Amino acid sequence: MSNRALRILIADDQHFHRMQIERTLNQLNYYRVAPVHRLEELLTLVEYACDPFDLLIINGTLATHSGFDLLDFCLDNPQVDHALIYDSQRFPPIPSSLRHRIQASRAELPDNEAIKRLMLHIDPPRLKAPRP
Template identity: 90%
Template sequence: MSNRALRILIADDQHFHRMQIERTLNQLNYYRVAPVHTLEELLTLVEYGCEPFDLLIINGNLATQSGFDLLAFCLDNPQVDHALIYDSQRFPPIPSSLRHKIQASRAELPDGEAIKRLMHAIDPPRLAHRAGLPWLQELRGNGWSASAN
């Protein structure tokens, strides 16, 4: 079951890309999505937001066109927990020690499977809700819990 409280920010100058990503997120039961089409809008939402964004999905070309240091922004900003930078041909490879926070893709647009894998890493399914574990749900239904031992 997905965490419906996750806040997701999509930044891309192409309306069709924003719609495709948002539709994929909606199909995965994520609905707190804010799409923006300029770097300025993104910076305003992040700067004046009361809560951090759990995920920023951004077209890397928005930053490279203006010379903005997107990697430093994603790493150093407490208002951005995780980031996926796509269409990122101009970005250096992300060091493995930082991939828990930032992922980069050279694809022009992340496909549904890539977004699904990303959301699985950010919002892993809870053990009790996994299919194939009816014995666990049955134990819980009988009043058993791990803390009772």
């Protein structure tokens, strides 16, 4: 069963990409999703959020166009627990010691299966306790 309380932030300048990712998350029963289309919106939401975001799904080109160090932002920001950076051709490989928090994909858009695997990593199924 999905943890419906997870807070997810999607950042992509293309509306279709944001909608596709959000639709996949909704199909997996995740509804606390905030889509943004500019890096400035993302930074504002993260800065003023009362609670951390459990997951940031971001198109890496948003940061590379502006010269913003997205990897450091994801690693050093206590308001971002996990991140998936996609369309990340210009990013260096993520060290294996950090892959539990940060994942990178060269794909232009994560497909449904990639998002399912990501959510299983972030929100693993809980075993039901046996009834006495």
